[in-house]
Amino acid sequence: MQDSLTNNHSRFMGMQITPLARRRIDSFRAHRIGYWSMWAFLVLFGISLFSEFIANDKPLLIRYDNNFYYPIIQSYPETEFGGIFEAEADYKDPYVEELIQQNGWIIWTLIRYDHQTVAWNLPSPAPSSPDLEHWLGTDDQARDVVARLLYGFRISVLFGFTLTVISAIIGVAAGAVQGFFGGWLDLLFQRFIEVWSGLPTLYLLIILASVVEPNFWWLLGLLLLFSWMGFVGVVRAEFLRARNFDYVRAARALGAKNSRIIFQHVLPNAMVATMTFMPFTLAGSVTVLTSLDFLGIGLPPGSASLGELLAQGKANLQAPWLGLTGFFVILVMLSLLMFIGDAVRAAFDPRKTEQ
């Protein structure tokens, strides 16, 4: 008997899921563009997470004197390979390379530059056009564009994810409290949000940039102050609606506490709206960071970023590979996110998957 019971459960990635979730996953899969966009995005993001092992000015592996060396993970002084300086070995230096080659061998990364490496041996003055050494050319400070793209893509997506997840948590909590308890609390909070959302974010960022040197966390914090409000409206509305559902009433009649009603009965419904929103918020967060970098009030100078690449393209119109690369990468990334968002929305559409 026990067997026939467990058969009714669906599993997804080893977890037990409700039939509702099963239908949603199926419906997401049925949305072909969105489904493949998700895989494409995950692969790209997965690759970019390992940027250090793909684009680096240090070799992946060195064999020297019958010993293995891992320069990316650990730093070694030049003297280790029979050099003169006590400082970390500069593997791009032909002298160092020769020293190692005499007594062993080197495996290089795919791209022998990281996002800050300056290429000295360019055939033409920077920015140089694409060639075999630099697949997408170099920027105006002679840095490899492919390397900068990889690192820039990674930081954009990570920034977007962090911002989206934290704002969702704050926004859902705020919306839940307002919608569930209603009354004066709701009224005051709503007025506060109206005033708060009227503050000009851009000017605050410019002021911030003149006071401190903005970095990843400063930007995240400041944008977070405003981005959580996007979630409040939908969640609050869902809570206001669900308060009067019969099954919430029934739970109340059973004597369930507010906390149980919120987490067990109402929140799962409100999460649908939040999940639908999320891919679009993610795309929005990425765009915000890109535009701040473009304006020069984003990440600190020298960091790889898509916005900075666009700004360079604008400053160097004679080097169209800069602007075009930036444009196409952003185009592809945002399109993938939009397609994913579309598929998520279809999957959560109650007309398709409920009942």
Place this chain on the structure above:
Amino acid sequence: MNSKPENAALLEVRNLSVSFRTVVETSDAVKNVSFDISPGETLAIVGESGSGKTVTALSIMQLLPYPNSYHPSGSILYEDQELLGASQELLQDYRGDRIGMIFQEPQTSLNPLHTISKQISETLIIHRGMSKSDAADRSLELLELVRIRNARERMNSYPHQLSGGQRQRVMIAMAIANEPGLLIADEPTTALDVTIQAEILSLLRDLQQQLGMSMLLISHDLNIVRKLADRICVMRHGEFVETGTRDRVFGSPQHAYTRMLLDAEPSGRSEQPSAAAPVIIDSESVRVWFPVRRGVLRRTVGHIKAVDDVSVTVREGETVGVVGESGSGKSSLALALLRLISSRGSIRFEGEEIQGRKSKDLRELRRGMQIVFQDPYGSLSPRMTVSEIIAEGLRVHERHMTNSEREQRVIEVMNEVELDANTRHRYPHEFSGGQRQRISIARAIILKPKFIVLDEPTSALDRSVQSQIIELLRRLQKNHSLAYMFISHDLAVVRAMSNSVIVLREGLVIEQGSTDQIYDNPQDPYTQALISAAVDLELSSDQVSWVAE
């Protein structure tokens, strides 16, 4: 009128099938259905929910969501014109002009942004090419024809200013504006109160005779069908199981399903509890008043009195029925007794005053009083398994219980409400309406309460399921000496369940007494009107004035 020759039929439907296509599957809603309607005749299609009767009606107008739905076979001839697959232009010509239709839900069938005279005029201007002023004159005539009082003043009202019954009259006026040959009435009175239902039905019958229309009546209610139809088709699972004249179908039903439908009328009586039975719940002048606030300072200028000075006593093993039309305060009373909405007046549960108790102190008492709601879809969380839903009360009140003990209790309760305990790990959407209502009942009784409020527990169910649920409730009451408060607008069900009855109207108790006394010898004219409308579907002329719209 009943036996016209075949070739004189106004509408001929032959081998009509309808299928729906979804991403995952194709389902057949209607299978090879054939029928005729002669001029002036009323044909009724009766069936329970999901039998395909509305889909059949909508295919005549070709109003189904094409191309997700399609017709594998069939032909629909209206005055020898094929409508199935006809061009949009031709269909638009027929819709609203030669075939009129009225829907169940008068709330959503009218555009809230236009006055009713504008909405009636629209169809006249489109199909008759009338000028605006002519159309306005004609719509006044029509409003008078559908017996809207003070039609001239009402002309420029917006739908929200009208009552449900008036809106349905406006819908009828729109449907008959062009004097169609055929009127399709899809559950025309289901959303209305009984007294208004009686009036709308007599209006439809009079209009049909006056205008010589044919009528296709779609209904689940055999009483209405008996009142109006000449011939009846009984539909089940997309097929006609029986077709015949009214007298034949009601007099000597051939098919077992028809007989089952006819026998499903609620019957029997509840057992009388002993007079010495302890009082479970006792309330004195309960009031639920919602303040009406105006102005900048939000001063209270008046109150909407949802429940006004109602006193109820329910004893162990007793059922108190509460009847009334929509908006009469039935549900508010119930929610107030359970302290789910705030109220005034004294409420004692087993002698203990519960009014004014903090919700924390109330929680322990909640295990003794439970509620079952009307909507079997809305009252169960779609994200929890049946076993989780039923066990929720145990999780709240019996925290020390182990999982296996809880499981054991769930199985016991499911057996008690005649659900297969093996299905306990499934989700609510896999169950039918009647089964879901059993789940709600199981959730209510697992804590072994003393008092259960049944808020229209059978109103959303088909008749045949209704009687089973009533049987179940009676059995549970007997086994556990439960005290019930049974709320319903359906007087037949209340009669079958209750020992005593309270008649509510606009928050006030109109009449209160034993069931037999109320039903056999009602004192108040409103109660009299209510009962005659429910039992005979008819109101006498002086009662009509009672149903002030």
